[in-house]
Amino acid sequence: MSDAVAIILIGRNEGQRLIGALDSVKDLGVRVVYVDSGSTDDSVAEARARGAKVVALDMSIPFTAARARNAGVEALREPDGPLPACLQFVDGDCELVKDWLPRALSAMRADPNLGVVTGWRTELHPEASIYNAMCQHEWHRPAGPITSCGGDMLVRSSAFETAGGFDPTVIAAEDDEFCLRVRAAGFKLLRLPRAMTRHDADMHRFSQWWKRSIRNGHGFAQVGTMHPPHLSRERQRVYVFGLMLPAVGLAGLAVSGWVLAGVLALYAGSYGSSLRGLIREGVPRRTALKFAGFLTLSKIPNLIGMATYAARRLRGRSMRIIEYK
Numbered sequence: 001m002s003d004a005v006a007i008i009l010i011g012r013n014e015g016q017r018l019i020g021a022l023d024s025v026k027d028l029g030v031r032v033v034y035v036d037s038g039s040t041d042d043s044v045a046e047a048r049a050r051g052a053k054v055v056a057l058d059m060s061i062p063f064t065a066a067r068a069r070n071a072g073v074e075a076l077r078e079p080d081g082p083l084p085a086c087l088q089f090v091d092g093d094c095e096l097v098k099d100w101l102p103r104a105l106s107a108m109r110a111d112p113n114l115g116v117v118t119g120w121r122t123e124l125h126p127e128a129s130i131y132n133a134m135c136q137h138e139w140h141r142p143a144g145p146i147t148s149c150g151g152d153m154l155v156r157s158s159a160f161e162t163a164g165g166f167d168p169t170v171i172a173a174e175d176d177e178f179c180l181r182v183r184a185a186g187f188k189l190l191r192l193p194r195a196m197t198r199h200d201a202d203m204h205r206f207s208q209w210w211k212r213s214i215r216n217g218h219g220f221a222q223v224g225t226m227h228p229p230h231l232s233r234e235r236q237r238v239y240v241f242g243l244m245l246p247a248v249g250l251a252g253l254a255v256s257g258w259v260l261a262g263v264l265a266l267y268a269g270s271y272g273s274s275l276r277g278l279i280r281e282g283v284p285r286r287t288a289l290k291f292a293g294f295l296t297l298s299k300i301p302n303l304i305g306m307a308t309y310a311a312r313r314l315r316g317r318s319m320r321i322i323e324y325k
Helices: 016-025 043-049 065-075 100-110 130-139 157-163 174-184 206-226 232-253 257-280 285-297 299-315
Strands: 005-011 031-036 053-056 086-091 094-096 114-123 153-156 188-199
Touching (some): 005 016, 016 043, 031 043, 043 053, 053 065, 065 086, 086 100, 086 157, 100 114, 100 188, 114 130, 114 157, 153 157, 157 174, 206 232, 206 299, 232 257, 232 299
Parallel strands (some): 005 086, 114 188
Antiparallel strands (some): 114 153
8 A cells, every 4th residue: 555645644733633643644554744834832743753754844935734735745756756646635633544545545446537535524522512513513524426525635646736736825725726626627526435534623612613714714715716606605695694684784773673673584594594404414403503503603704704815815915824723
């Protein structure tokens, strides 16, 4: 398997989470590259102690996950040798499931047109907070042919090269943006119905969820600008429930209380629709009641993220990461 695949781990101040990620891949008999984005903890030392090749990114250039993944691929080139047939990307807060690589590589060998194979993330501690539980639900998407996926993925090296790698200027949803270009290059993407990584969201505070939602909004706007059809429904909902309805509700205060009542009724309808959808997906009712509330509220921080992207783009500023941990 050593010639078939190499692992690229990326991280920034992940602490014990990174140690778990490194330990999950160190005995697989494949090359492991760890790319560090300016960590101030012991990440670099821990990676070296576990036999990973370490790449420390230049701190004068804005960090992005996309930039780190590209740097990991570059580190696999000469003098270490040519790129292996496949590249397994893993985020530093994730542990790779032991039987994932043989299964994913088998799928790649069975279909030479496959460019990306992914699986399911699961949360290590979904019971620790409502925010972790929401991530657990978010990760479990239907198996089969897909258009995009998260950052943990097995990528055929030829697909990576043909697509031109990740775009280092994209700070959120960079995995979506990459996948769209892989598809445009003529490759297929597949999600297998099996666990791939165990993720540690480590979200215990509302402020963390709020920042993560801002980052998501930034991704909606940036990737939507680059690939207009993609994430259009998400952007439309943010405009309606994060901007238009609040504006109408505030204006209604000066006109008629019925206007505000109508706006609140629309929010209630959106909440009810989310609640019914979550229950259909198997989320217990008590949990779904909370999830639906956060989904309804998320349009506000999403709007802030979209506005942040628009302001940065207008001023010609660099797209800098938005951290929630």
